[in-house]
Amino acid sequence: MPERRVTVASKVGLHARPAALVAKAAAAQSVKITIRKDDTQPVEAGSILGLMTLGAAHGDEVVLSAEGEGAEAALDHLVQLVGSDLDES
Numbered sequence: 001m002p003e004r005r006v007t008v009a010s011k012v013g014l015h016a017r018p019a020a021l022v023a024k025a026a027a028a029q030s031v032k033i034t035i036r037k038d039d040t041q042p043v044e045a046g047s048i049l050g051l052m053t054l055g056a057a058h059g060d061e062v063v064l065s066a067e068g069e070g071a072e073a074a075l076d077h078l079v080q081l082v083g084s085d086l087d088e089s
Helices: 016-027 048-054 071-082
Strands: 003-007 033-037 061-066
Touching: 003 071, 016 048, 016 071, 033 048, 033 071, 061 071
Parallel strands: none
Antiparallel strands: 003 061, 033 061
16 A cells, blocks of 8 residues: 655644645545554544544644555645645645
């Protein structure tokens, strides 16, 4: 299963607006994407509630995973979002 590690760039972490943007992008992918912090259970990246309960703050490293056809491209897209300052978007 492909995985990508990325550091959360948004100053508020994956909460509020950044969580909504990431969840919307993840839900639009053709594969299911999960996200986790080290040593935690993965949550669905397409779920705003899941992202917010993850507790990923600015500077935290998260791991995105996906499986299936198109997983690599989907992960690349999500890594770009999570690694961007979505507070400014």
